[in-house]
Amino acid sequence: MMSMSLRMLATSVAFAFAGVAFAAAPPSSTAAPASKPHTAQQQRMIDCNKQATGKKGAERKTFMGSCLKGHAAAAPSARQTQQGKMKTCNADAKAKALKGAERKVFMSHCLKGDGAEASTAT
Numbered sequence: 001m002m003s004m005s006l007r008m009l010a011t012s013v014a015f016a017f018a019g020v021a022f023a024a025a026p027p028s029s030t031a032a033p034a035s036k037p038h039t040a041q042q043q044r045m046i047d048c049n050k051q052a053t054g055k056k057g058a059e060r061k062t063f064m065g066s067c068l069k070g071h072a073a074a075a076p077s078a079r080q081t082q083q084g085k086m087k088t089c090n091a092d093a094k095a096k097a098l099k100g101a102e103r104k105v106f107m108s109h110c111l112k113g114d115g116a117e118a119s120t121a122t
Helices: 004-025 027-033 040-051 058-069 074-095 099-111 113-119
Strands: none
Touching: 040 058, 074 099
8 A cells, every 4th residue: 555655656756847847948949039130141041942932852952052142033044944945845856756866956956046947957
C-alpha cells in the first residue's frame, strides 16, 4: 500500500515538472523576428520568395538568383522567351519530319530567330 502511494506521488511529481518545463520554454521562432528588424538582404529574400510562388525546380532557382541580385524582372521573361522559341521550333521540326543533321541545322537557325531562312534552305 505504501509503495503504491509512493509510485503515484513520484509519477505526479514527474508530470508536474514536465508541464513546467514545456510551459516555461518560449517559442524561439516567433520571438526572434519581432524583436529585431530585417536586414536589407533578409527583406529582399522575403520579397523574392513571395514573387517566386508557383515556380519550382530550376525555374525557381534561376528566378531567385536573379531576384536576389536585384534584376528579377528581366531574367524570367528572357527564360520564358527561350522556352517559347524551343517549343515553337520543336513543333515546326516535327511537322516537317526533320531528322539528324537537317533537324540540327533547322533548330539552330530557328532558335536564332531566322526560322524563315531555315525552312527555305531545306
